[in-house]
Amino acid sequence: MDLTTLYMGLSLKSPLVAGASPLTGEVDNIRRLEDLGAGAVVLPSIFEEQIEQDEQLIEQMDTIGIDSYAEALTYFPSAASYHIGPAHYLEVLHHAAKALDIPIMASLNGITDHGWVNYARQIQEAGADALELNIYFIPTDPNMPGQEVEHRYVTILKAVKEAVTIPVAVKLSPYFSAVGHMATQLVDAGADGLVLFNRFYEPDIDLGQLTLLPNLKLSTATEIRLPLLWIGALSGGVRASLAASTGVESADEVIKYLLAGADVVMTSSALLRHGVDYMKVLLDGLKSWLAARDLETLDRIRGRLSQRNITDPTAFARANYIRVLQGYLPDR
Numbered sequence: 001m002d003l004t005t006l007y008m009g010l011s012l013k014s015p016l017v018a019g020a021s022p023l024t025g026e027v028d029n030i031r032r033l034e035d036l037g038a039g040a041v042v043l044p045s046i047f048e049e050q051i052e053q054d055e056q057l058i059e060q061m062d063t064i065g066i067d068s069y070a071e072a073l074t075y076f077p078s079a080a081s082y083h084i085g086p087a088h089y090l091e092v093l094h095h096a097a098k099a100l101d102i103p104i105m106a107s108l109n110g111i112t113d114h115g116w117v118n119y120a121r122q123i124q125e126a127g128a129d130a131l132e133l134n135i136y137f138i139p140t141d142p143n144m145p146g147q148e149v150e151h152r153y154v155t156i157l158k159a160v161k162e163a164v165t166i167p168v169a170v171k172l173s174p175y176f177s178a179v180g181h182m183a184t185q186l187v188d189a190g191a192d193g194l195v196l197f198n199r200f201y202e203p204d205i206d207l208g209q210l211t212l213l214p215n216l217k218l219s220t221a222t223e224i225r226l227p228l229l230w231i232g233a234l235s236g237g238v239r240a241s242l243a244a245s246t247g248v249e250s251a252d253e254v255i256k257y258l259l260a261g262a263d264v265v266m267t268s269s270a271l272l273r274h275g276v277d278y279m280k281v282l283l284d285g286l287k288s289w290l291a292a293r294d295l296e297t298l299d300r301i302r303g304r305l306s307q308r309n310i311t312d313p314t315a316f317a318r319a320n321y322i323r324v325l326q327g328y329l330p331d332r
């Protein structure tokens with residue numbers, strides 16, 4: 001069976017990609033994922049904000065106690081001995097890219113224009129096969145117009161594309177008034193791939209402490225619906241590769257995303273929940289489903305149920321409440 005997949009011009013041996021998470025930040029895990037059949041791996045993001053905070057902390061530590069007693073400085077290790085800055089990340093990236101055959105993609109979350117461009121260059125120099133832009137931005141300011149938010153995405157992408165030659169994907173938010181037009185703008189600005197979608201951290205409230213709860217829940221299969229809709233709507237309509245991200249819990253979700261038109265399917269929560277070996281379970285599930293239907297390649301299923309390929313394309317956008325409710329109503 002041939003699961004070869006083209007993603008942003010890169011040839012992958014399978015459409016299953018380990019998405020960004022702490023798991024993919026370790027070379028041993030990446031190697032294991034390659035052995036288990038992953039088509040590619042996305043490293044966790046370099047967070048410019050985190051790097052800045054760490055550097056500030058080190059500066060503060062360096063000056064603590066200077067006036068009171070100089071020996072206090074000897075209690076603290078030097079800044080160089082911390083994993084501060086992108087050095088450790090770039091080292092892991094370099095090592096993985098050199099040692100492994102599958103494409104290694106890096107991910108970047110910048111804040112300043114300089115940061116986006118500067119780290120993107122360093123990532124390319126370290127040997128990444130591609131770069132994913134994790135543009136994590138929640139426009140909570142009620143005075144910020146949607147156009148400004150869209151402009152921000154496009155500006156970041158253009159700046160990064162001018163700085164690097166490796167393929168660049170944008171990990172998108174689903175919260176645009178016109179997701180399709182946003183996707184088109186990004187493709188026009190040079191995006192080689194679109195990752196649908198980023199999953200934003202949404203805080204909960206602790207009713208005992210009356211504080212915001214910083215908990216991060218892993219996804220469940222019910223969450224595939226929104227990305228599935230947009231993969232289905234955009235497949236064949238934009239000149240960029242499409243990666244589905246969110247809610248893969250079993251091979252069923254992988255197959256559904258492929259049928260909707262995803263080029264690759266990413267998974268993070270399932271690997272965190274079950275361990276890296278779960279990659280093989282997903283891949284075996286996909287293979288058995290294809291084998292049961294005598295399908296030797298993915299071309300036969302990819303995009304088969306996209307909006308452009310179904311007989312009733314309005315099914316993707318229609319409010320189906322009435323039809324659904326009819327199923328629940330007693331016969332008269």
Ligand SMILES: Cc1cc2nc3c(=O)[nH]c(=O)nc-3n(C[C@H](O)[C@H](O)[C@H](O)COP(=O)(O)O)c2cc1C
Nearest residue numbers: 019020021044045134199219245246247267268269
């Ligand atoms: C613990 C954890 C850490 C993550 N870290 C990153 C990250 O560094 N960069 C990024 O772009 N996405 C990150 N993500 C998001 C995932 O890559 C993915 O887009 C999201 O979890 C939805 O996919 P899933 O349902 O397969 O988990 C993280 C997710 C989790 C659960």
